[in-house]
Each structure stands twice: as C-alpha cells, then as structure tokens.
Amino acid sequence: xxxxxxxxxxxxxxxxxxxxxxxxxxxxxxxxxxxxxxxxxxxxxxxxxxxxxxxxxxxxxxxxxxxxxxxxxxxxxxxxxxxxxxxxxxxxxxxxxxxxxxxxxxxxxxxxxxxxxxxxxxxxxxxxxxxxxxxxxxxxxxxxxxxxxxxxxxxxxxxxxxxxxxxxxxxxxxxxxxxxxxxxxxxxxxxxxxxxxxxxxxxxxxxxxxxxxxxxxxxxxxxxxxxxxxxxxxxxxxxxxxxxxxxxxxxxxxxxxxxxxxxxxxxxxxxxxxxxxxxxxxxxxxxxxxxxxxxx
Amino acid sequence: xxxxxxxxxxxxxxxxxxxxxxxxxxxxxxxxxxxxxxxxxxxxxxxxxxxxxxxxxxxxxxxxxxxxxxxxxxxxxxxxxxxxxxxxxxxxxxxxxxxxxxxxxxxxxxxxxxxxxxxxxxxxxxxxxxxxxx
Numbered sequence: 001x002x003x004x005x006x007x008x009x010x011x012x013x014x015x016x017x018x019x020x021x022x023x024x025x026x027x028x029x030x031x032x033x034x035x036x037x038x039x040x041x042x043x044x045x046x047x048x049x050x051x052x053x054x055x056x057x058x059x060x061x062x063x064x065x066x067x068x069x070x071x072x073x074x075x076x077x078x079x080x081x082x083x084x085x086x087x088x089x090x091x092x093x094x095x096x097x098x099x100x101x102x103x104x105x106x107x108x109x110x111x112x113x114x115x116x117x118x119x120x121x122x123x124x125x126x127x128x129x130x131x132x133x134x135x136x137x138x139x140x141x142x143x144x145x146x147x148x149x150x151x152x153x154x155x156x157x158x159x160x161x162x163x164x165x166x167x168x169x170x171x172x173x174x175x176x177x178x179x180x181x182x183x184x185x186x187x188x189x190x191x192x193x194x195x196x197x198x199x200x201x202x203x204x205x206x207x208x209x210x211x212x213x214x215x216x217x218x219x220x221x222x223x224x225x226x227x228x229x230x231x232x233x234x235x236x237x238x239x240x241x242x243x244x245x246x247x248x249x250x251x252x253x254x255x256x257x258x259x260x261x262x263x264x265x266x267x268x269x270x271x272x273x274x275x276x277x278x279x280x281x282x283x284x285x286x287x288x289x290x291x292x293x294x295x296x
Numbered sequence: 297x298x299x300x301x302x303x304x305x306x307x308x309x310x311x312x313x314x315x316x317x318x319x320x321x322x323x324x325x326x327x328x329x330x331x332x333x334x335x336x337x338x339x340x341x342x343x344x345x346x347x348x349x350x351x352x353x354x355x356x357x358x359x360x361x362x363x364x365x366x367x368x369x370x371x372x373x374x375x376x377x378x379x380x381x382x383x384x385x386x387x388x389x390x391x392x393x394x395x396x397x398x399x400x401x402x403x404x405x406x407x408x409x410x411x412x413x414x415x416x417x418x419x420x421x422x423x424x425x426x427x428x429x430x
Contacts, residue, residue, distance in 0.1 A: 053385055
C-alpha cells in the first residue's frame, strides 16, 4: 500500500544539482516511497556554504535568510503547508539552521537583515530547518523496513557522520559523541552496521582545496579504521565528505601504498538499492567502486 | 611569591579585538588542553589550539603568523568538548578575518589546477573561498 503523501519544502543547494546529483536523485525517490514529497524551493540561492563565525559579519547571513523567506512564500502560495525546511547536504543544513537560530535569538539582527532586503517580505522567524535524516527518524518504526524489497543482508557498512550534522551541539541532530541516526537506517534496510570511533572525525572539509595531503592523512585514518572493523563500504550525507573520502583515496594510496580502496555512498543510495529501485535511481557512478553484492 | 604575567596596553587591545570579533571570553580558557587533544588537524599544526588560545590571552599578535589558524577546518570538535564552553573555531575565524579583511588572501584561486577545479564539489570551492579569501 502506498502511503499518504506529505509535502515538505526542500532546499537542494548547489552541489546536489551538480557533482552530487546521485544524492538528490536517490533521496527524492526514497522519500516518495515513504510518503514524503520534497518540493524544491522556487528561486533558491546559495546558503553561504559555511556559517560566518565572527560576531560582526551579518552580511554573510543574508543569503540564508532569503531562502527562509522562500519557505514562507511557499506556505503563503499554498505550495506546501509545512514550515519545516528539509535539507540533504550537511553543509547547507548546518549553515541554514545556524543562521535561522541566530536571527530568531537576535531580533535586532533579524530586523537589520530584513531592512537590508527591503524588496523581500520580512522573514518572520517561523521556519525550522531540518535534515532529511530527522524526517526518517520520525517515521513509524518499521516504515522503512516494511518497504525493503532487496535487504542488504551481509553487507557491512560504516556510517560516517563527519562534523556538520552533529556539531555544534545546538544544531546537531544526534549525540555529537555517539551518533546512531544513520546506523538505524542502514540496519532498517538489512545492512550490518559497523560502528567505529572515527565516524565523527573531520574529513578535512574545504582544506581539500588547499592541502590535499593533510586531507588524505585524515581520510586514511577514517577509512582504515572502518576497514579494520570489517566495513566493506562507507555511507555519508555530505557531498564534501563524500568527495574527500572517495576521490582523495588516490592521494591516500600515494602516501600509504598498502591502502585498499573502499566504496563511499550516500545513505540514500543504499536505501534505493534496498527499495528495489533501478540503477538510474540508485545513482551509482559508472567509475565508482561498487561491491558486487549491490549489483546482483 | 606568585609569578605574574604582565600584559602591556597594546597587547590588551589585541585580546579585546579578538574577543569582540569572536564573541568569546577568551580569558576563560584555563589551558586544560582538551581542544588540542581532540583536534583532528593538530598533527599538521605549528602551534596547538590551546597554545593559540594562550597567545591570544597574552595579546601576542604573532599568533597571526601561525599555520594553525588556517588549518582549523571549523569541525567544532573542540567546541563541543571545551569544559569552559569556549568556541575555538570562532577564535580561529576572528584571527583569519584580521588578515583577510586587509585584502590579503591565503590562497590563490587562479593557481588551482584546472582538473581540480572541474572535479571539486562546489561546496568545497565556495567554502574554501569563504575561509581563505577576503
């Protein structure tokens, strides 16, 4: 039986439309299967990518607030009846949520930003920014496992959380030291979940632009510990983590010649496999290392 | 007799400026070292995060020459662990901003290899530019 559809405003961000297309495609399909329709914000703009950390830098929060105004407009125009804005990219999630909290807690800052964008409606502070994983956690127990057609039995997967969905504490969606939110989903689709303490260690993030070898050393620590614990694949929800953990394996091998490659997926790709979706919706890259188990 | 560290007037100004930009009461740091023990980048750094905090407390603006302030990837591990509730990522950002606001960039985007530019996800490039350029 197909579930009733609930519509949520959805913010994709730049990377989900380009290098992480497979994340968006697989996530939208999985959401639909679970009765969630992610309705893209009209005229969305860059979230700012990183939350500006100095106290005297309001201008860098403007972009995020403009996206929150779009959510108000969607509700006003009847496109959705839902104030919770869903994100997939961990960086967008973190930036939008932090800016939202900042302006809600500082009416004076919000007023300044509203005045600056005088051609837009005022942001009223009624939007809540959430991550898609939080929506999945809210579903009835069994909602995911009931829809599994091809359980990932025997596949040992290490969930990798990275930083921005866990920290800082006021925006984190799970225990910053002992997260389980992705592992629960992997377990629901039948995979064997490999927990290890490196799942929350930074991958090096944007340092990848400037210092590939420092990133490669971090990536090696993260991947080799997961491998030592028996993982056959890694999943994540951040396109930058995914890039560092996957593409920087080339640099890892240059430093550690004995390192063996390990595939990296978005959690939604493995959900898509388990839901029995075709290759187009699972979004495997033709050049990507995919365990045979998943291709059967 | 207790040893006393003296902070001259100029040094105090630097501490005040970084405290104001970061919104952190930097003098609360008691040098326990949890940040340095937690930092995933510490092995790449020239001074540890706790040393960075100490230098700011003492108003030593030489901290602006440390590699450390650029290697902080804003991962917020120290932020969630600091027993004094300090956000070191905000202090590192304030230190970077002191330099970047003088229109001195830390990276030269034009020097990035073309194949890297094609391959890097947008969020890496935009974040890199936000953190390393003014």
